[in-house]
Amino acid sequence: MRRKRKGIKRQDVTDIELNIIPFIDVFSMLNTFLLFSAVFVATGIIEVQVPFLSNAPQPKEEGQRTLEVKVDAAKDKLQVITEYSKDPRNEQKFDFPNTKEGMDRMHERLVSIRQANPTQDKLSFFSEDDVIWETISAILDAAKFRKQTDPVFSFKNEKTGAMEQDQQFVFPKIVMGSVIL
Amino acid sequence: MASVGGGSKETLTLNLYPMLDIFSILIVFLLMSYSTDPVSHDVNSGLELPDSVTMVTLDELPAIVVTKSELFVNDKKVADVVNGEIPKDQLGESFQGGIRPVYDELKRIADANKRIAAATINDPAQVGKTGALTMEMDKGHPFKLMKRIMLSAQQAEFVTFKLVVTRVEN
Numbered sequence: 001m002r003r004k005r006k007g008i009k010r011q012d013v014t015d016i017e018l019n020i021i022p023f024i025d026v027f028s029m030l031n032t033f034l035l036f037s038a039v040f041v042a043t044g045i046i047e048v049q050v051p052f053l054s055n056a057p058q059p060k061e062e063g064q065r066t067l068e069v070k071v072d073a074a075k076d077k078l079q080v081i082t083e084y085s086k087d088p089r090n091e092q093k094f095d096f097p098n099t100k101e102g103m104d105r106m107h108e109r110l111v112s113i114r115q116a117n118p119t120q121d122k123l124s125f126f127s128e129d130d131v132i133w134e135t136i137s138a139i140l141d142a143a144k145f146r147k148q149t150d151p152v153f154s155f156k157n158e159k160t161g162a163m164e165q166d167q168q169f170v171f172p173k174i175v176m177g178s179v180i181l
Numbered sequence: 182m183a184s185v186g187g188g189s190k191e192t193l194t195l196n197l198y199p200m201l202d203i204f205s206i207l208i209v210f211l212l213m214s215y216s217t218d219p220v221s222h223d224v225n226s227g228l229e230l231p232d233s234v235t236m237v238t239l240d241e242l243p244a245i246v247v248t249k250s251e252l253f254v255n256d257k258k259v260a261d262v263v264n265g266e267i268p269k270d271q272l273g274e275s276f277q278g279g280i281r282p283v284y285d286e287l288k289r290i291a292d293a294n295k296r297i298a299a300a301t302i303n304d305p306a307q308v309g310k311t312g313a314l315t316m317e318m319d320k321g322h323p324f325k326l327m328k329r330i331m332l333s334a335q336q337a338e339f340v341t342f343k344l345v346v347t348r349v350e351n
Contacts, residue, residue, distance in 0.1 A: 034211035044235040045343040129325035137231040
């Protein structure tokens with residue numbers, strides 16, 4: 001139903017209008033640029049090392065009996081091997097299937113090994129040639145990274161010499177033992 | 182509703198405020214994600230990365246990229262990849278299990294890095310320090326291929342590898 005407008009005289013008021021067209025222009029250009037340059041896949045890195053070849057003689061660690069931890073990966077099974085560098089070597093082997101559950105159990109075993117040997121932060125990784133990179137990354141995840149429910153391990157800061165807590169890693173140093181001439 | 186004989190025109194006005202609202206929120210979100218990511222890197226379309234729970238972010242662009250069918254070193258193609266292996270005719274001269282073209286490229290990079298380091302770093306002990314390489318590889322490739330590349334890099338004095346993965350929730 002239409003209403004008849006009453007004849008109201010408008011006063012001469014200068015209305016200030018905000019011109020938002022340039023604003024929309026800038027916003028749309030900025031959005032287009034940012035959407036094209038945005039990366040929506042979060043990438044990260046797993047850091048590993050290979051044995052370093054050197055002509056220098058190996059430093060002798062006389063009297064030091066250190067624990068060596070190795071993980072051996074095959075297509076269908078995983079094996080954790082612990083052995084001391086001097087007698088008695090007390091070699092122990094723990095077998096797990098190369099499945100998600102097997103990797104979880106392997107992770108628990110590695111956590112308990114690290115708990116028993118807090119100063120041992122290095123692990124050697126060996127793999128057969130036919131194991132694919134996707135499987136290897138899952139194994140390295142299980143060996144290297146700490147879960148929320150795991151205890152926190154300490155490490156010595158090389159710069160300050162102080163002991164600090166490591167919230168991220170179980171074994172921060174992974175050496176690809178298979179990569180050797 | 183059209184009126185017969187009438188002359189009134191109905192004007193349609195576009196309400197821009199909701200659009201501005203969305204635009205401003207989108208821009209704030211994109212600017213925030215743009216600034217917090219130290220390195221912006223688009224994963225090569227010829228490969229798929231494996232998942233990992235790592236929290237360590239990518240800090241430099243990959244020097245070695247291994248797609249499903251090609252191998253690149255610093256954006257330069259050095260070899261083909263066929264069924265997860267380098268064809269024998271592209272391995273180069275016998276190189277103790279490594280890949281000759283990869284070694285040649287990495288040696289060039291290592292020598293250039295040493296020259297730069299010698300010119301800019303004051304402490305001589307730091308100059309000869311071993312280098313790190315970032316490598317991006319398709320998740321379906323076997324360890325044999327990764328081992329060949331690492332052997333080649335090891336010969337060129339690169340002993341630390343940063344293997345690129347897709348981050349997922351722990």
